[in-house]
Structures are given as C-alpha cells and as structure tokens.
Amino acid sequence: MSGKIKVLYIDDEVNNLHSFRAAFRHDYQVYTANSSEEATVQLNANPEIAVIISDQRMPNMTGVEFFEEIRASHPAPVRMLITGYTDVEAVIDAINRGQIFRYIKKPWSEIDIKSAIEEGYSYYLTSSLLTEKNKELQKAYNELDKFAYSVTHDLRSPILSVLGAINIAKQTDDVAEIKEMVGLMEKAMQKLDDFIHNIHDYYNMRRGELEIRDVNFDNLAAQLKDMFELVGKTNNVEFVINKDVQSAFRSDETSLLIILNNLLSNAFKYQKKNIAHKFVHVDIKVNDNKAVITVADNGIGIHENYLDHIFDMFYRATSEEFGSGFGLYNVKDALSRLNGDIKVTSKKDEGTSFTVTIQGK
Amino acid sequence: MDASQFHFIIIDDSFFDCRIAEKVIQNVGNPASVKVFQNAEDAIRYIEQIEDYNDGKKVVLFVDIQMPLMDGFGFVQEFESLPAPIKDHYAFYFVTSSINENDIRRSVNFPSVRRFLNKPLTVAVVKELLTTV
Numbered sequence: 001m002s003g004k005i006k007v008l009y010i011d012d013e014v015n016n017l018h019s020f021r022a023a024f025r026h027d028y029q030v031y032t033a034n035s036s037e038e039a040t041v042q043l044n045a046n047p048e049i050a051v052i053i054s055d056q057r058m059p060n061m062t063g064v065e066f067f068e069e070i071r072a073s074h075p076a077p078v079r080m081l082i083t084g085y086t087d088v089e090a091v092i093d094a095i096n097r098g099q100i101f102r103y104i105k106k107p108w109s110e111i112d113i114k115s116a117i118e119e120g121y122s123y124y125l126t127s128s129l130l131t132e133k134n135k136e137l138q139k140a141y142n143e144l145d146k147f148a149y150s151v152t153h154d155l156r157s158p159i160l161s162v163l164g165a166i167n168i169a170k171q172t173d174d175v176a177e178i179k180e181m182v183g184l185m186e187k188a189m190q191k192l193d194d195f196i197h198n199i200h201d202y203y204n205m206r207r208g209e210l211e212i213r214d215v216n217f218d219n220l221a222a223q224l225k226d227m228f229e230l231v232g233k234t235n236n237v238e239f240v241i242n243k244d245v246q247s248a249f250r251s252d253e254t255s256l257l258i259i260l261n262n263l264l265s266n267a268f269k270y271q272k273k274n275i276a277h278k279f280v281h282v283d284i285k286v287n288d289n290k291a292v293i294t295v296a297d298n299g300i301g302i303h304e305n306y307l308d309h310i311f312d313m314f315y316r317a318t319s320e321e322f323g324s325g326f327g328l329y330n331v332k333d334a335l336s337r338l339n340g341d342i343k344v345t346s347k348k349d350e351g352t353s354f355t356v357t358i359q360g361k
Numbered sequence: 362m363d364a365s366q367f368h369f370i371i372i373d374d375s376f377f378d379c380r381i382a383e384k385v386i387q388n389v390g391n392p393a394s395v396k397v398f399q400n401a402e403d404a405i406r407y408i409e410q411i412e413d414y415n416d417g418k419k420v421v422l423f424v425d426i427q428m429p430l431m432d433g434f435g436f437v438q439e440f441e442s443l444p445a446p447i448k449d450h451y452a453f454y455f456v457t458s459s460i461n462e463n464d465i466r467r468s469v470n471f472p473s474v475r476r477f478l479n480k481p482l483t484v485a486v487v488k489e490l491l492t493t494v
Contacts, residue, residue: 149461152459152460152461153427153458153459156458156460157375157378157427157458157480158377160378160458160480160481161375161377161378161381161480161481163480163481164377164378164381164382164385164480164481164482164483165377165381165481167385167481167483167484168381168384168385168388171388171484172388177384181384184377184380184381187377188377306430315429316429316430317429317430318429318430325429
C-alpha cells in the first residue's frame with residue numbers, strides 16, 4: 001500500500017463530482033464515476049481503491065443497491081453513503097445489514113468527509129491485513145497437513161524396514177544372511193537420520209533469524225570441500241569449486257550453506273553409475289554485492305515433464321536413490337527468504353545445472 | 362504350504378523393503394519366480410508385455426502405496442484397465458507403512474485390491490495369505 005489513499009466517489013451529478021475532486025485531490029487519489037456501471041469499471045481497473053463513497057439518489061440504482069451489488073465482487077473497500085435526511089430509513093436498514101461503514105449527511109463538509117475517509121481507511125487496512133493473515137494461516141495449515149502425512153510416512157518407513165529385517169534375521173542361523181540384514185538396518189537408520197536433518201533445516205529456516213554479514217566464500221568453499229570431497233573420491237566424481245569474488249557480499253551464510261549443501265548432495269547422489277568421467281562443478285561469481293552460483297553435474301538428469309514440480313514439498317522425480325522430497329523445497333524456501341532466485345536446466349541422461357542468483361543485503 | 366505355486370511381483374520404491382519382501386518370500390519357500398520393481402511404471406510395462414500365463418500359477422502382486430512418480434493408486438488404476446482375463450491371473454495386495462485412514466479407505470475402493478497389508482511383510486502373513494489366493 002503506497003502513496004495516497006485511493007477513494008472512489010459516485011454521484012450522478014457531474015458538478016458534485018467536480019467539487020469533490022477539487023476539494024480532495026491534494027489529500028487523496030480521487031476516482032469519480034457518474035453511474036454505478038462506470039463505478040464498477042473503475043473498481044475493476046483500480047483494485048487498490050480503499051474507500052467508496054456513493055450518493056444515495058441516482059437514476060438507475062440507489063447507492064444502497066449499488067453497494068449490495070458490489071459487496072460480493074469487491075468485498076475489500078470500505079463503503080460509505082452520502083444522503084439527505086429523507087432517506088434515513090433506507091440508510092439505517094443498510095447500515096444494520098452491514099453494508100455500509102458510515103453515512104455522511106448532505107450537504108457534506110470537508111472535515112466530515114476527511115475524518116470519515118481516515119477512519120474508513122484504517123478499518124480497511126486492519127481488515128485487509130486480517131484477510132492477508134488468514135490466507136497465510138490457511139496456507140501454513142494446508143502445508144502442515146501435508147507435512148504430517150509425509151512425515152508419518154518418512155519416519156515410519158525406515159523403522160518398518162528395520163523391523164522387517166529383524167524378523168528375517170531372527171529366523172535364520174545363516175551368518176551371511178544376518179549380516180545382510182544388519183547392513184539394511186544400518187542404511188535404513190542413515191536414511192532416517194538424513195530425514196531428521198532435513199526437518200531440522202526446515203524448521204531452522206522457518207523460525208531462525210537471518211544473520212546478515214559479509215559472507216566469507218573461502219570459508220564456505222572449505223566447508224563444502226569438507227563435506228563432499230570424500231563422497232567424490234569414493235565414487236570417482238571430480239569435484240571442482242571455482243571462485244571469482246570481486247566484491248563483498250552481505251547475506252546469511254547458514255542459508256547459503258543449506259542451499260549449496262542440498263544442491264551438492266543431489267548432484268553427488270544422482271550420478272550415473274557407469275561412466276568414466278563424472279563431475280560436479282561449482283562456480284561462484286560475486287560482483288557488486290550480487291552472487292551467482294552454479295552447481296552443474298553430468299548425472300542422470302531430470303525429465304522435462306517433472307522440472308516444474310521439483311521444488312514442491314515432498315515431490316520426487318525419481319525412485320533412484322533415497323530421497324525425502326524435502327531438499328529442493330528447503331532450497332527454494334531459503335532462497336525466498338534471501339530474495340534469491342533459482343533456475344534449472346536439465347536433460348535426462350545428460351546432467352543438471354542449477355543457477356542461484358542472490359542480491360546481497 | 363510353500364510358495365511354489367505362485368509367481369511374485371514386488372513394487373516398492375524403497376530398496377530395503379524390496380529386499381525384505383524378497384527374503385520373506387524366499388523364506389516361505391520355493392517361489393516359482395520373484396520380480397522386483399522400484400518404479401511402478403516399469404512394472405506396469407512389464408505386466409503389459411507378458412503373453413504367456415500357461416503354467417496356470419497365480420501372480421501375487423505386492424504394491425507399495427507411497428512412491429514418487431506413479432504411486433500405488435496410479436498403478437492400480439492402470440492395472441484395472443487391463444483386460445479381465447489378464448487380471449484374473451493376479452492377486453493384488455497393497456503393502457504399506459501408511460496409517461492414514463484415507464489411504465486405507467481409498468485402497469478398498471478398487472475391486473482388484475484384495476487386502477491392505479501393513480509393513481513389514483512377514484513369513485507368517487505371506488503364508489496365511491497364500492492359502493486364500
């Protein structure tokens with residue numbers, strides 16, 4: 001909400017429109033209409049109109065009737081009626097039915113109108129804020145439902161795998177078979193642990209405050225090396241980080257680490273099994289307090305049909321390897337808090353490249 | 362009763378659970394065959410291309426519900442569009458870790474689905490189930 005309060009004034013007498021505009025155009029952004037049809041056009045064209053003031057007596061439709069008509073299609077603006085004493089019955093009725101915030105007596109004085117607009121506007125702000133908050137709550141609630149459903153599944157499934165393996169192990173004396181089952185249990189527990197780490201990240205980002213300061217990219221690169229060098233060596237994947245840092249960059253290092261950690265762990269996880277030269281390349285460019293970071297691999301790639309959904313919570317575009325469908329959601333969530341942006345290009349069987357762009361604070 | 366009169370197809374995105382189901386079936390004893398799919402689409406393609414059911418043995422399908430891409434419900438919809446004589450060769454079971462009542466309610470709406478089994482599969486459960494196939 002910026003600038004002057006936007007007010008729509010409706011009156012069938014053009015002179016009244018002129019004098020209203022002349023009296024208030026310095027204080028408010030005034031829109032006028034000389035019929036209900038024109039008023040509807042104005043409302044549709046200017047969704048930020050906060051206050052509607054209408055004359056009661058107009059040829060085709062009374063002000064009350066007009067308000068009744070637009071109440072459903074334009075619920076947000078505050079409605080006020082201007083009328084003489086003779087219409088009092090109709091007005092009281094309209095007010096009681098909740099259609100009108102206030103009525104203003106004719107002839108009106110500038111002070112009356114101003115105080116009515118100011119009060120109406122503060123009511124408008126409160127109720128639009130409430131509507132906004134309600135929407136946010138509804139979204140959070142839907143997410144929570146989805147969250148509970150998937151978390152139940154993702155927490156239970158490794159536990160049930162282990163119970164299954166225990167069952168098999170109990171019924172055999174064959175040491176090799178028991179060892180295989182113990183191996184499965186170990187992996188299932190690692191999966192569970194990964195999942196719990198993801199949830200931890202998710203809530204950290206949701207609840208935690210951003211710590212904006214100069215990002216130390218040497219430090220960041222060293223941490224990434226620590227985390228992924230071993231995986232790279234074990235699986236014979238070339239891991240290179242290129243840095244080209246030309247300016248300071250102010251942002252939240254923890255969020256950056258979560259973003260890169262997720263992108264990298266996917267890049268290493270979704271490698272092709274049997275090719276000679278596997279790689280994961282990270283390219284960091286910082287200039288003018290803006291960071292552009294690319295994470296590229298020549299792994300299994302993502303089918304184009306799934307690209308639109310990969311950032312959705314719990315969405316998984318492959319059944320290869322274990323995944324929670326949480327990682328890229330966390331990435332997007334972290335980026336939205338940093339006002340960052342992510343683009344992906346990918347080709348099935350050829351590889352994937354994510355480019356993250358973040359403007360420093 | 363052992364498993365020699367049955368073929369088995371396991372569909373589950375979890376590698377562990379596939380392995381466990383496979384073991385359980387082997388421990389029941391002598392299955393005619395066991396096929397494992399971590400991707401439901403591959404499984405439906407496989408089923409579509411089978412031409413020969415001449416040995417007269419039923420195919421027991423163990424299908425997980427929550428899977429990425431095509432899930433258990435997507436799979437059962439495709440399965441139900443197969444010709445009836447083909448479907449008659451199969452005994453379809455959902456095997457899941459879900460405790461969501463919606464999932465359970467939804468799964469019994471499909472005529473092909475015989476039962477909703479809870480993970481983990483055990484030798485006792487499979488043995489008991491084979492007596493009713």
